[in-house]
Amino acid sequence: MAGASCAVAKRLGDSLAIEWVAAPDESVESAIHKTKQKLIEQGYRKKGQDVHAQASTGLRHAHMVIVKTTYTTMTGRTRTSYGCGYSPRSAAEAERAALYDLRNYSWGWKPELGYEVLQSFRY
Numbered sequence: 001m002a003g004a005s006c007a008v009a010k011r012l013g014d015s016l017a018i019e020w021v022a023a024p025d026e027s028v029e030s031a032i033h034k035t036k037q038k039l040i041e042q043g044y045r046k047k048g049q050d051v052h053a054q055a056s057t058g059l060r061h062a063h064m065v066i067v068k069t070t071y072t073t074m075t076g077r078t079r080t081s082y083g084c085g086y087s088p089r090s091a092a093e094a095e096r097a098a099l100y101d102l103r104n105y106s107w108g109w110k111p112e113l114g115y116e117v118l119q120s121f122r123y
Contacts, residue, residue, distance in 0.1 A: 002027075003029070010050045020064070063121070
């Protein structure tokens with residue numbers, strides 16, 4: 001049993017907040033539930049808002065990286081987006097996975113728009 005999860009609160013494609021849980025004694029299901037519950041307890045349950053698990057893993061020990069970007073879309077809207085990545089091998093590999101996750105959820109984002117690493121740790 002091991003697990004990690006990132007959950008994101010969104011509204012109309014814009015990410016409002018992110019929460020994560022990662023521990024070698026945490027099940028994936030429990031991690032998903034806890035991350036979503038943290039966001040709901042912060043008030044992200046209003047009409048038009050969506051709380052969902054964005055990335056999760058059953059790796060017992062891994063590097064976990066969370067990235068964030070704020071960019072302007074082609075239509076002129078400001079967007080915030082997050083990505084979560086995991087790797088049993090390295091933080092650099094977890095960061096690449098986080099960028100892949102970011103791109104999957106934010107089609108308008110491109111690497112040249114930039115990003116920042118919010119968290120990088122090993123559990």
